[in-house]
Structures are given as structure tokens and as C-alpha cells.
Amino acid sequence: MTLPLQVAVVGAGPAGIHTCDILSQLAPGTQIDLFERLPVPYGLVRYGVSPDHPKIKKIIDSLHVVLDGSTIRVLCNVEVGADITVAELRDSYDAVVIATGALRDAPLDIPGIHLPGSFGAADFVSWYDGHPDASTAWPLHAESVAVVGAGNVALDVTRMLVKHAHTLSDTDVSDNVYEGLAANPIRDVHLFSRRGPADVRFSPIELRELGNQYDVDIVVNPADLEPDPHLDRMTRQFTPVRHVVETMREWARVPTSRRTASRRVHLHFHQAPAAVVGADSVDGLRTEIMVPDGYGHVSGSGVFVEHEVQAVYRAIGYASTPLAGVPFDHGTRTVPHIEGAVVDGDGNHVPGLYTTGWIKRGPVGLIGSTKSDARQTVETLLERTVAGSRARTGRRAADRLLQDRGVRPTGWAGWLRIDSAERELGDAQGRERVKIVGRDELTAIADRSYAGAPTRLRFES
Template sequence: MNRPLRVAVIGAGPAGIYAADHLIKAVENVTVDIFDKLPTPYGLIRYGVAPDHPRIKEIINALHRVMDNPRIRFIGNVAYGVDVKPEEMSRFYDATIIATGAEKDRELDIPGIDKQGSFGAADFASWYNGHPDVSRDWPLNAEKVAVIGAGNVAIDVARILAKTADELLETEIPDNVYQHLKNSPVTDVHLFSRRGPAQVKFTPQELRELDHSPNVDVIVHPEGIEFDEGSLEMMRQTRHVKMCVDILQNWAVRDPREDRPRRLHLHFLQAPVEVLGDNGKVEGLRTETQELTGDGWVRGTGEFTDWDVQAVYRAVGYLSTALPDLPFDTKTGTIPHEAGRILDLDGEHIPGMYVTGWIKRGPVGLIGHTKGDANETVTSLLADVEALPVAPSRELDDVTAYLKGRGLPITTWEGWQKLDAHEVSLGEPHGRKRIKVVPRDEMTTICNG
């Protein structure tokens, strides 16, 4: 490739940063601007992963090293399709890669799911991570809570609800989150999985972390510890499945630890069928016992149980959001593409438009899987270079001057480093890693200080 290449990446989470990293490693004369609607980088690593995960720091350090490259710029506090239109981007960039991920909750279509006291796990995660666009308050007034789901997000939500607030003080939770959790009256958190223990989507590390709290007794209800031939085959073929099953079986037979004030119950082969309650409030959850069908799947038995809970959290998956002037498959929550090339309604590649990450393949898999997505997308982009339209305004300062001229308080990588240092300094007097700044205007003021 002979001509210089200007590329915009929309979304500063792992998917977008990995795409930028692939680009600059593959081509010497490319510069990449990574945009995000938030003033800060890292996407769900900052606002979706529970703050008590020890590996967060490692992941952020790896992403930080990529962002430090002088050929990559971060331009934050700019919403694609709102603050800058797709057709405006083509003035400044030869190609655009969409990497906006998935941050909304997938719906759970059962009666009563919209009652007061029923919540989405993604919304809750945004709250306890200090997302600037959610309310500072959260109604933590239930003694008994149900969490629906069998993935890492469900585990995160259950663990945060069950832990005492003081246990989380060493993390970066905002002060308002600490105060709400400290006043929570919760005693029992029930996590319900529709399938069996061999089909859960937890990682062994996530599962073990449940049992680290000195204040929470993790109780595995043995009536759901069942296996069929499909389950046994999964255990034989996949090491981490066998590890999770071994952990769960050991927990199922141990004695209760009655000195712990809170309990986290794991129920398998229980499918939610209705959220119960009068006067529009959650007063219970009805589940149907499932049975394994021999191939690792399940079917209902017609046996129902009503659980006494006052709040329900659904953690049944994330969902991407459609972007202006781009095609979107509402069933899969993805942008239609071919090897990362965005396709229009006629199945033709939209010149200069590409996609990567969860909005490309759906919200499944771990963070590392986005590297493969990025590699495929960047390979397609580079194969198309000679046919790409040439952006007329190619100087680095052109786009930032345009955005500032519109009065947008954009943030930069240097500004983020100021905010990062400020949050760390807030935590130091209290022996904490950091204390997050939550209000958007306060973040932008510090970044541009």
C-alpha cells in the first residue's frame, strides 16, 4: 500500500482498540482515531466488568499500551450518529470501523418481567460501575433476590449483591454505590440456571471468586446436579467445563457455614416462567423444573416452584443498539457483514464501512475472541485499500477543529490520563486503588483541565 490511510474506529472498548492495533502493526502509513461516546476509553472493561475482578488491571494495562502508540488517537465524548453523522466522517477518513459493542439488556419474555423490582443485569452493572448516563440511585431494598442466568455477568451480579459493601471498599466503586450497598438488607441471593451444571457459561476463575467472601455462604442445591450423555461428553472434551462441575459438586456436598450472614444459592435445571406479585411489584419468581434430554439440552417437567423474592435481575445476554444510517439485524443484534465488510440491504458492501466485535458477531465469547474479529475485519479493509474513497480533509487536526468548532467538549488520550491520575489520587488517602468520578461534565472538565 502506497498512499497514507486514515481510519476511524467507533468504540473504544477492546474490540475497537484491537482493531486499531492490528491496523498499525500491518501498515506503516496508517493513522487511526478511536471515537467513543463516553469521555473515557475501555468500554465495558470500565463500565461492565465487576470492580472486584483482579484481572481488570491486567487487561487495561494491555489496552493502555496499544493506546500509547502515537499513530492512535482517542477522541472521547463524541456520539457517532448524533454529534457527528456518518457522511461527515467520510470527509476525514478513508474507512470507518464500527466497534460499538453491546451494552443493553436482552429481553426475557415471561409474564411479570416488567414489574417494579425487576431489573436488567447490564443496567445494574452500569450503575455499580459508575456509568455517567445512569441514575446515581438504585433501589436496593430486597432481602431475597433472584438472578436469572448462567454466565459470567450473572455471577458478577449475584456476587456484588451478596457481598458486603465494606468488602468492595478496596475496589474502585464510587461512593454513592458504596453507600447504597452498605444499606442493602439482602440476606439471600438465588441464581437460577435453566440448564445443568455442565452447560453453564461461567469460567472456573469466576466461579471460585464466588466463594472468596468471608460473609457469604455459597450453597449449591444438589437436586439440580444432574448429567446426561451430552453433559458427560462436554466434560470429557472441555477442561474448563470439568473444572466447573468439580467445583459445584464439591460445594453441593459440604456442610452449611452458618456463621456467614449472607447466602448465595445456585439452582440448576430451573427455568423462570413468571415473575409474581400484586400491585405491580415483585413478590416472587415461579420456575419450572427441567430435565436433561440426553444431548445436553433440557425440557420442562411441568413441576413448578414459587420462590420468595422481592427483586429479580435478568442476566440473559447483552444486545447491541442500531446506529443511524446503517443496516441492523434486530433478531441477532448485529450489523450484516461479509468478513467484516458492512453490507447494505441489497447485500452489497458499503464502501469504506467495516464492523468488528460484538456488534459484528453477537455478544458471545470472552474478550480475547475480539482479536480474531479484528484480524478478519482489518484483513478485509487492507484488501480494499485501492478501491477506498479518499477523504478530502486528511490532516490530523481537521476533525478535532471541526468538532471543537461545533462546541463539543471532546476528550483526548492525554485528557484521560489526567482523569486517570485524578481518580487514583482520590483513592490514595483511603487506601483504595481509585475512586471513580461519575458525572460526565466533571470528567470532561478534569480531562480538559
């Protein structure tokens, strides 16, 4: 009798859940265990999407459908690499898929970057999204702030910095974040891009949303939008670029007399960060004026400008972190692979090890693009893996290891209890939900779903 395929998926964000779903469809009967180091599933959708983007957060509904009532076993609050190793998973399962995403900020190697008051976007996003490993307090003390970056994350950070707290009253924002934003003394945010308006990676919708904020003015220098061959070429060829530039031109035409908001966002182009200025904390940001070549490239001019700010946020991209027992390319900050099959330094496939999501391809693409990425990985896995071809004890071995180490995973029923508790908090405030922040509180609520026995682990599903 052929035994069913047994697969462990590490990471319960969209990439991991889509992998489980596609694997269930293409290989019915496969036993799938989904490991997640946080007490709750959904990863980037829950902890990387701004609270004022409820439509994007609705992706959770489709992910919920995949897991609810399925045979996929969810084991949250288990840190692979600490509570159980990748090698132990490989010994237990026919295949292991790494889908841990990109959790850290890409580095910005300039003087002063580690001064107090200099922050990474990922840390700020974790705070306002109520990540259980983030501090419940954030130092929102600055009246003038610099944001470095030219993508949608930079827009998210900028928008949340200037947002008035009461405009979030119908979102899932946690109480501590609401209170922190309500006390925010911010007046000006300066957003810096090293290239020009035609080369930013803002989506037109996200950019226009910035201008629709309550009591916020957008300040753009009309000279930055003067026609030139590169700008004209890009706006002719690419519709999104044309919409972005048109939006900026609308803002640039607003007379100063009509800019009466209490908070302002200033867009600066052709300025690259050169140093964070300050002795004991941030006093400013020094930028170098960049010279465009007419083809979308820029070079340094040697001319520097200092901007007086009390905080600097870098939003230049996310980066994955290595996982012990998994090959890692520190240059690209991804797991090396061939069509999802992990390879070692010599290009040889590591038996039973696969990868998908941002740790596979880098932090690019929309959440929806994880489906096609996961399908490639699953198809490669199924081509290379024969169910029952190797003696595997699967989840029984994993359960024994976790029990021996005193690890109590949160099962699917645990998440449902957390979900219910957050919705109850929301009902009391006239909202859909209020996010619960603390790891201990989350695990305490979920723990009632865990049922242990002296000889083995058992999880409600």
C-alpha cells in the same frame, strides 16, 4: 504523491483500540481518529469488569500503551450518530470501522418483566462500575433476590449482590457504590438455570470465586448433581465442565450445621423463568420445572413453582443496538458483514464501512479474542481500500463539523488528567484509584486538555 490512509474508528473499547493498533502496524502512517461517546476510553474493561477483578482490569495497561505517545488521535465525548453522523464520517475518511460493542441487556419476554424491582444485568453492572450515564443510586432494598442466567455475568451479578462492602476497600469502586453496598440488606440470592449443572456456562474459576466470598454460603441440592448419562458424558469429555461439577458437589456435601454465614446463594437447576410476580412491584418469580432429555436439551413440564423474592435480575446476555447509517440485523443483533466488511440487505459491501468486536460477532468470547477479530477486519479494510484513491478531507472536515455544533471532544491529555485525578483520590484512601462517576465532573477535569481556535479545532495528543 500518495496521501496517507485516513480511518475513523468508532468505539474506544478493546475492540476499537486493538483495531487502531493493528492498523498502525500493518499500514504505518495511517491517520487514525478514535471516536468514543463517553468522556473516557477503554469501554468494557472500565465499565463492564467487576471492581473485584483487578487482574482483568489490568488489560487497561496494555490498551494505554497502544494510545500513549502514538499518532492515534482520541476524541472522547463525541457521540457518533448524534454529534456527527456515520454518513459524514464516510464522506470524510477513507474507511470507518464500527466497534461500539454490546451495551444493552438481551430481552426476556415474560409477564411482569417490567415491574419495578425487575432489573437487567447491564444496568446493574453499569451502576457498580461507575458508568457516567448510570444513576449514582441503586435500589438495594430486597432481602431475597432472584438472578436468572447461567453465565459469568450472572455470577458477577450474584457475587456483587452478596458481597460485603468492606471487601472492596482496596478496589477502584466509587464512593457511592461502596455506600450503597454497605447498606444492602440482602440475605438470599437464588440463581436459576433452565438446564442442568453440566450445561451452565460458568467458568470454573469464576464459579469457585463465588464460594470464596466472605460470610457467604453456597447452597446446592445434591439431587441436582446425581449422575446421569448426560452429566457423565459431559464431565468425561470437557475438563471445565468436570471442574464446575466437582465444585458444586463440594458445596452440596457441606452439612447444614456448617452453613452459618449471614448471606446465602442458592443454585437452582432445570427451572426456567415463566413470570415475574407482583402487582405494583416484584413479589416473586414463577419458574417452570424443566425436564431433561438426557442429551442436554430440556422441555417444559407444565409444573410451576413460585419463589418469594423482592427483586429479579436477568442476566441472559448482552445485545448490541443499531447505529443510524449502519445496516443492522435485528435477529442476531449484529452488523451484517463479510470478514469485517459491512454489507447491506442484499449482501453488497457498503463502501468504506467495516465492523469489529461484539457488534460484529455478538457478545461472545473473552476480551483477548478481540485481537484476532480486529486483525481480520483490518486486513479486509486494507485489501479493499487504496489510500488517496478518493478525495477525502479526513479529520479537518470532522473537526469543522464538531466545532460548528459546539462539540468539545476530550483528547488523550484529557484522559490523563482524569486518570491522575482518580489516582489522587485513591492515594488519599490507600487505594490505587477511586473511580470518578459523573459525566460533568469527568469532562470538567478533562476540559483543560482542549484547546480551541476560532477557525479550527485542536486537540492535545
